[in-house]
Amino acid sequence: MIDLTVFDEQLREPRADSLVEGERIERIGPLVCVFGGPGGGFVGYRDLGGIEGAELDALIASCTALYEGRGERFEWKLYGHDRPPDLARRLEAAGLIAEERETVEIAVAASITGEPELPEGVALREVSERADLDRIARFEETIWGDDRGWLAEMLEGEQTADPESLAITVAETADGIVCAGWVRFVRGTDFASLWGGSTLPSWRRRGIYRALVAYRANLAVTRGFRYLQVDASDDSRPILERLGFAPVTTTTPYIWSPPV
Numbered sequence: 001m002i003d004l005t006v007f008d009e010q011l012r013e014p015r016a017d018s019l020v021e022g023e024r025i026e027r028i029g030p031l032v033c034v035f036g037g038p039g040g041g042f043v044g045y046r047d048l049g050g051i052e053g054a055e056l057d058a059l060i061a062s063c064t065a066l067y068e069g070r071g072e073r074f075e076w077k078l079y080g081h082d083r084p085p086d087l088a089r090r091l092e093a094a095g096l097i098a099e100e101r102e103t104v105e106i107a108v109a110a111s112i113t114g115e116p117e118l119p120e121g122v123a124l125r126e127v128s129e130r131a132d133l134d135r136i137a138r139f140e141e142t143i144w145g146d147d148r149g150w151l152a153e154m155l156e157g158e159q160t161a162d163p164e165s166l167a168i169t170v171a172e173t174a175d176g177i178v179c180a181g182w183v184r185f186v187r188g189t190d191f192a193s194l195w196g197g198s199t200l201p202s203w204r205r206r207g208i209y210r211a212l213v214a215y216r217a218n219l220a221v222t223r224g225f226r227y228l229q230v231d232a233s234d235d236s237r238p239i240l241e242r243l244g245f246a247p248v249t250t251t252t253p254y255i256w257s258p259p260v
Contacts, residue, residue, distance in 0.1 A: 002106050002227065004081060004248055010189040011229065012079075014044045017187060018165065020157030028062050033074070038153035041067050041074030052084040060094045064256055073257040079104070080250035088252070096254040102231040105245035109192065109220045109228045112243055116211035121173050122203075124215055128168065130156055136170065136196075139177045143198040155182065162187075167219050171199075171208050178203040183216040185223055192220035194230045209239060 014034045016025055023037040030049045035041040043063060051059055067074045076096055078088060092098070116124060127133070133152040140148040158166045165187060171179040181196035194216055197209050217228055231251055232240050241247070 002246075002248060006190070007104070007106070007229070007248060008046050011186065011191055011193070012044055012046045014042060015187075018158075018162070020154065020161045022157075026066060028066065029059055031059065031063055033063060033066055035067065035070055035072055035074070038150045038157060040150075041070075041072050043074055043076045048083065048087075050083075052086075056084065056087070056090055057094070060090060064094055064096075067256060068258055071258045073255060076254040076256070078252045078254055080252075088254075091254045094256075096256045099253040099255060100233070101250050101252045102233055103237050103247045104249045104251055105230045105232045105237065105240045106248050107228045107240075107243070107245040109217050109225055112213060112217035112228055112245075113221050114214045114217075116215045117207055118171065118211050119203075119206045119208065122171050122178060122206075122208060123173075124169055124171055124211065126167060126169050128159055128163075132170065133168070135177060136168070136180045139180055140196075140198060143200070158184075167216070169212060169215060171212055179208045179212055181212045181216065183219060185220065185225060190226040191229050192216070192223070192225040192227070194228055197236060209236065210243065213240070213243060 014025065014032045019025065019034070020037060023034055026033045026035070029051070030045045030047065032044050033041065048056070076091060078091065088098070118124065130152065133155050137148045137152040140151055155166070155168060165185050166182060168182040169180070170177045179197065179199040181194065184193045184195065186193060194213065197212060199209050220228060230240060230245065
C-alpha cells in the first residue's frame with residue numbers, strides 16, 4: 001500500500017502551474033484557495049498543521065469570507081485521515097454541506113495496463129475539440145441530472161493552459177457517447193489522476209469502464225507516471241479493486257454556496 005505521506009505531499013495542494021485562465025490562488029495559513037474558475041472555487045492543503053478549536057473556526061471563517069466577497073461557491077475537500085477529528089463538524093457549523101463520500105483508490109500504473117476490450121460497436125477516441133467537450137458535458141447532465149455546462153469550460157481551460165497535462169477519451173457508438181473519462185498527468189509528481197468514467201445505464205456491466213481505465217493507464221505509463229489515483233464512487237470502487245487498485249483513505253467534498 002502506498003504511504004499516505006506521498007499522496008499528501010504530491011496531490012493535496014493545488015498547484016499554480018495547473019491553473020486555467022482566470023483562476024487565482026490565495027493562501028490563508030495552511031489553506032490554498034483557488035478562485036475564479038468555471039467550476040467554482042476549491043480549497044486544498046497538505047495538512048492543517050495542528051490548528052484546532054477556536055483557531056480552526058477562525059481559519060474556516062476567513063476562508064468562507066474570501067469566497068463570500070467574490071460571490072463564489074467553493075469545495076473544501078476533506079479526507080478521512082485529516083485532523084483534528086472534529087473538522088467535519090466545524091465545517092458544517094460554518095455552513096458547508098457534505099456531498100457523497102468517495103474512496104481514494106491508488107494502483108501502480110503498470111499493473112493496470114492492457115489492451116482495452118470493448119463490446120462490438122463501441123470505440124474509444126481521444127477528443128480535444130470544443131464540440132466534443134460540449135457533448136461530454138451534455139452526456140454528464142444526462143447521467144447526473146444537473147447542469148454540467150461548467151465542465152466543458154473547465155476541460156477546455158485545462159487543455160489551453162497545458163495541453164500535455166490532460167487526455168480526454170470517450171467511448172462511443174454510432175448513436176453517441178456511452179462513457180467518458182479523462183486523465184490528468186500531474187506535473188512534478190508520480191501520479192496520474194483518473195476522472196469521469198460515468199457510463200450510460202444501458203451500457204453498464206459490459207466492460208466499457210474497465211476498458212477506459214486500461215486505456216488511460218497505458219497513457220500514464222507511456223508518459224512515465226508510476227501511480228494511478230481515483231476518487232471512487234461506491235459503484236466504481238468494486239471494479240477498480242478487482243483491477244488491482246487499493247483503498248488508502250476517503251474523501252468528502254464539503255460545499256459552501258453564497259447566500260441567495
